[in-house]
Amino acid sequence: xxxxxxxxxxxxxxxxxxxxxxxxxxxxxxxxxxxxxxxxxxxxxxxxxxxxxxxxxxxxxxxxxxxxxxxxxxxxxxxxxxxxxxxxxxxxxxxxxxxxxxxxxxxxxxxxxxxxxxxxxxxxxxxxxxxxxxxxxxxxxxxxxxxxxxxxxxxxxxxxxxxxxxxxxxxxxxxxxxxxxxxxxxxxxxxxxxxxxxxxxxxxxxxxxxxxxxxxxxxxxxxxxxxxxxxxxxxxxxxxxxxxxxxxxxxxxxxxxxxxxxxxxxxxxxxxxxxxxxxxxxxxxxxxxxxxxxxxxxxxxxxxxxxxxxxxxxxxxxxxx
Amino acid sequence: xxxxxxxxxxxxxxxxxxxxxxxxxxxxxxxxxxxxxxxxxxxxxxxxxxxxxxxxxxxxxxxxxxxxxxxxxxxxxxxxxxxxxxxxxxxxxxxxxxxxxxxxxxxxxxxxxxxxxxxxxxxxxxxxxxxxxxxxxxxxxxxxxxxxxxxxxxxxxxxxxxxxxxxxxxxxxxxxxxxxxxxxxxxxxxxxxxxxxxxxxxxxxxxxxxxxxxxxxxxxxxxxxxxxxxxxxxxxxxxxxxxxxxxxxxxxxxxxxxxxxxxxxxxxxxxxxxxxxxxxxxxxxxxxxxxxxxxxxxxxxxxxxxxxxxxxxxxxxxxxxxxxxxxxxxxxxxxxxxxxxxxxx
Numbered sequence: 001x002x003x004x005x006x007x008x009x010x011x012x013x014x015x016x017x018x019x020x021x022x023x024x025x026x027x028x029x030x031x032x033x034x035x036x037x038x039x040x041x042x043x044x045x046x047x048x049x050x051x052x053x054x055x056x057x058x059x060x061x062x063x064x065x066x067x068x069x070x071x072x073x074x075x076x077x078x079x080x081x082x083x084x085x086x087x088x089x090x091x092x093x094x095x096x097x098x099x100x101x102x103x104x105x106x107x108x109x110x111x112x113x114x115x116x117x118x119x120x121x122x123x124x125x126x127x128x129x130x131x132x133x134x135x136x137x138x139x140x141x142x143x144x145x146x147x148x149x150x151x152x153x154x155x156x157x158x159x160x161x162x163x164x165x166x167x168x169x170x171x172x173x174x175x176x177x178x179x180x181x182x183x184x185x186x187x188x189x190x191x192x193x194x195x196x197x198x199x200x201x202x203x204x205x206x207x208x209x210x211x212x213x214x215x216x217x218x219x220x221x222x223x224x225x226x227x228x229x230x231x232x233x234x235x236x237x238x239x240x241x242x243x244x245x246x247x248x249x250x251x252x253x254x255x256x257x258x259x260x261x262x263x264x265x266x267x268x269x270x271x272x273x274x275x276x277x278x279x280x281x282x283x284x285x286x287x288x289x290x291x292x293x294x295x296x297x298x299x300x301x302x303x304x305x306x307x308x309x310x311x312x313x314x315x316x317x318x319x320x321x
Numbered sequence: 322x323x324x325x326x327x328x329x330x331x332x333x334x335x336x337x338x339x340x341x342x343x344x345x346x347x348x349x350x351x352x353x354x355x356x357x358x359x360x361x362x363x364x365x366x367x368x369x370x371x372x373x374x375x376x377x378x379x380x381x382x383x384x385x386x387x388x389x390x391x392x393x394x395x396x397x398x399x400x401x402x403x404x405x406x407x408x409x410x411x412x413x414x415x416x417x418x419x420x421x422x423x424x425x426x427x428x429x430x431x432x433x434x435x436x437x438x439x440x441x442x443x444x445x446x447x448x449x450x451x452x453x454x455x456x457x458x459x460x461x462x463x464x465x466x467x468x469x470x471x472x473x474x475x476x477x478x479x480x481x482x483x484x485x486x487x488x489x490x491x492x493x494x495x496x497x498x499x500x501x502x503x504x505x506x507x508x509x510x511x512x513x514x515x516x517x518x519x520x521x522x523x524x525x526x527x528x529x530x531x532x533x534x535x536x537x538x539x540x541x542x543x544x545x546x547x548x549x550x551x552x553x554x555x556x557x558x559x560x561x562x563x564x565x566x567x568x569x570x571x572x573x574x575x576x577x578x579x580x581x582x583x584x585x586x587x588x589x590x591x592x593x594x595x596x597x598x599x600x601x602x603x604x605x606x607x608x609x610x611x612x613x614x615x616x617x618x619x620x621x622x623x624x625x626x627x628x629x630x631x632x633x634x635x636x637x638x639x640x641x642x643x644x645x646x647x648x649x650x651x652x653x654x655x656x657x658x659x660x661x662x663x664x665x666x
Contacts, residue, residue, distance in 0.1 A: 035485075149339055152649060154600075154641035156607060157622055161347060161634055164626045252491045256608055259493040260623065272493070279497050279612075286501045293494035301489035308485075 029313035036309020039302035046299055050108035061102035062267060070095055073287050094288060095281065104291060107269040111251055111296070114185055114270070118250035121189025123243045126196025131227055131235070133197070134204025144201065151194045159253065162187050163262045177268045184257060184264075188250050196242040203235045237314030244307035248300045255296050271296045326654055333646050338389075340642045345385050348631050375429060391426045392636065396436055399425060430630045439618065439637065445516050446617030450606040453537040457544025458595060464545070465552025465591075469560060470579060480549065487546025495539045496612035503535060510535050514615040536613045540606060544598065551594050555587040562586075589659045596652040600644035 020028075030036055072080075073092040091101040133143035163183060170179035207213065208231065216226050255272025257263040264270050266277060271292040278288035359368060379387070405414045425434040468477035504512035510531045520526050559565065560583055568578045607619030614620075618637065625633035 149336055152336065152642060152645045153340060153343070154638060154645060157638045157641050158344070158347070160607070160623065160626055161344075161638060165348070165350075248489070255491060256493060259608065260611060262626075275493065275497070282497055282501055283505045286505075289494075289497045289501065293490075293498065297486075297490040297494055300491075301485060304485055304489050 026313045030309050033305075033309035033312055035305040036313075039305030039309070042298060042302040043306065046108065046295070046302075047112065050105055050112055053105040054102070054109070057102055057105060059099045059102040061098060061106045061269065064096050064098060065093070066096070070285070072285070073100070073291075091291060092285075092287065094278075094285075100288065100291065103269050103274055104271070104295060107271045107274050107292065108295060110181075110264065110268065110270040111254060111272070112299075114181065114188070114254045115247050115251040117181075117185040118188035118192070118254070119243055119246040121185065122193040122246050122250070123196055123239060125190065126193035126242070127200050127232075127235075127239055129193065130197040130200025131204055131231060134201040135208060135223065135227060135231065140201075143197075147194050147197050150191075153191075155191050156253075156256070159187055159191060159257065160260065160262060163257055167262070176265050180264050180268070184254055188253050192246060192249060192253075196239065196246065199238045199242055200235050203238055204231055207231055207234055237310075240314065241307055241311045244303050244310060248303040248307070251296065251300055251303075322654075322657055325657065326650075329650050329653065333650060336646055337643060340646075341389065341392075341639050342385070344635055344638050344642070345388065348635055349381060388426065388632075388635065391424065392639070395423045395425055398423070399434075399436070426632050426636050428625070428630055428633045430625065430628050430633065435633050435636045438621065438633070439640070442616065442618050442621050445514075445615055446603060446606065446610070446619065449514065449533060449536050449613075449615050449617065450540055450602045450609070452533065453540030453606075454544055454598070454602050456537055457541035458548055460541065461545040461548035462552055462591075465549040466556055466579070466584065466587075468549070469553040469556030469587075472557060477553075480553070484546040484550050487542045490542075492539050492543065492608045493612060495542060496535075496609060499535045499538060500612075512613070514613045516616050536609055536615060539609050539612070547598070548591065548594065552587065552591050555590050556583060559583045559587045589656065592659060593652040593656045596648055596655055600641065600648050603641055603644055 030040075071086050071093045073090065091099075091104065093099050094103070129143055129147065133140045133147075166183055167180070170183045173179060174182060213226060213230055216230050221229070254263060254270060255275070258270050258272030259276040261276065264273050266273065269277075274292040275289055275296070278285065278292070282289045359371065363371075377384075404410070426436065427433070428435045428438060431438065464480050468474075468480040471477055500512045503509050512535075514532050514536060518525065518529055518532070520529050565578060565583055568582050569575075573582075603618055606617065607623060609615070610617045610619040611623060622634065622637045625637065
């Protein structure tokens with residue numbers, strides 16, 4: 001049947017559309033998931049906003065302006081005519097006169113950077129451990145016992161311990177901001193790879209018994225080449241799903257650490273830090289809690305929806321329907 | 322089953338030892354100095370003496386083994402002593418006094434045994450966080466059952482959305498949000514949890530109830546999100562099974578089919594998930610306890626960390642790990658007991 005010229009008069013319907021690639025199929029299925037599409041749009045918007053925003057809204061987030069302190073967001077004027085609003089600070093300013101919009105933008109940069117970097121680290125570690133454990137039978141027991149061990153560590157308390165205890169030397173060596181960034185990214189990364197490793201190992205275990213791996217092996221492909229050429233592309237979809245989950249948890253964990261007062265210093269705001277700084281005065285200025293909180297929640301919500309949509313789109317059993 | 326349990330129990334011993342070693346080394350590598358707060362006028366040899374008084378003079382392995390002995394040998398002895406001395410259950414036995422004159426794990430902040438402080442803090446945590454867990458489960462189960470039964474209905478879509486929100490909104494946002502709305506705006510509930518409040522009569526019980534509502538709500542949202550999702554997918558797995566069709570075909574009422582046949586089978590994985598979540602009651606509520614100023618175990622860990630109180634931090638972190646290991650074991654055994662298809666041996 002594959003030879004088209006041999007059977008010219010077959011009743012096979014002639015394909016009108018050009019063949020679709022796998023990723024086009026995935027995209028078609030992904031588009032059908034409303035939440036995922038909205039999530040993707042929002043994540044794109046937020047990412048662009050925190051990347052480009054600081055060039056458009058050029059107010060320095062650290063600039064103190066004591067005359068324009070405690071300005072409410074512009075929308076409070078809708079219901080409260082006497083509110084202190086100013087178009088120079090559309091989302092208001094804090095108790096030192098720092099512009100909240102600029103802070104949100106630069107805080108978003110930090111939060112997203114931490115989230116992405118930590119996610120990449122955890123996915124790389126998880127994939128390597130999962131692939132190695134699944135592929136090399138001799139290392140399987142050792143690696144999986146190790147994963148179980150790490151899984152039974154209490155993560156949040158350990159994160160708190162590690163961050164509080166290692167803050168000083170890293171700050172000394174890399175400066176307060178970079179040091180904190182390295183510390184938090186590294187710590188979140190090395191404590192959240194376990195789920196990825198388990199999923200990847202399971203997939204690899206099933207895949208390596210398949211015929212194409214046998215075929216590759218029979219023509220003398222080296223194990224490393226089998227992994228990169230045949231296994232990794234096939235475990236890409238579970239990795240991508242767990243990467244989205246990892247991004248969401250990394251953003252939340254970073255914010256939680258900042259909220260508990262062990263994260264970034266105050267002059268290097270992240271969304272979590274902005275939120276926690278605003279909590280003591282949230283009775284008068286609830287928007288300072290609500291705005292960063294909304295940013296965290298919406299970003300994480302959109303990432304979770306993307307993960308949901310990706311899970312459906314990358315599963316070939318669901319995709320056809 | 323029994324051999325499996327014994328094997329798991331034996332395996333959990335090296336696990337726990339390894340975890341305690343990791344925690345110990347982590348704290349050991351940390352550069353924090355407990356003498357940092359001591360004035361500079363104190364001469365170095367006095368400082369050295371103070372360090373030795375805290376037990377820091379010994380080499381690494383000696384301190385680790387000593388901590389192990391204190392935690393696994395002396396503390397249980399203290400517990401037995403307490404049982405035979407102060408409780409009505411075993412009080413009739415002669416006072417054993419095993420721990421007479423033995424050194425327990427001492428907190429550097431308060432110079433009192435760490436376990437005593439932990440036991441003082443546990444009731445607060447258990448009341449707030451444990452109740453939240455129970456409430457969360459009670460809300461989650463019906464939601465999960467109904468949204469699986471009416472898959473893709475409006476209720477299911479709404480439930481999915483709410484669980485997504487529960488997953489996505491962190492407790493350090495829901496907490497302040499609830500405080501802004503209910504404590505500041507409406508003035509219904511106090512924003513701070515008063516642990517010294519004693520319930521004597523109806524009025525004080527109402528106050529207790531009011532101050533518990535908000536932290537319980539925050540924590541229950543998270544539990545509900547997780548467990549209702551799990552309940553839903555577990556119900557969905559079972560609803561398409563042949564035995565359900567058989568039950569319907571032989572004329573059983575729909576309520577019996579769903580609530581007895583399907584529910585009992587779907588509960589098996591859910592029960593283990595509930596068991597797995599129990600350790601997070603203690604460890605995961607640090608943020609909520611911090612928001613509502615509940616002086617529970619999580620808050621104890623946080624203050625101990627900031628005060629560089631290493632024995633306290635080490636013991637607490639290890640207790641969290643112990644709980645995780647124990648409840649993992651319980652969940653696995655429960656799974657084997659509830660589901661006869663699972664055979665570990």
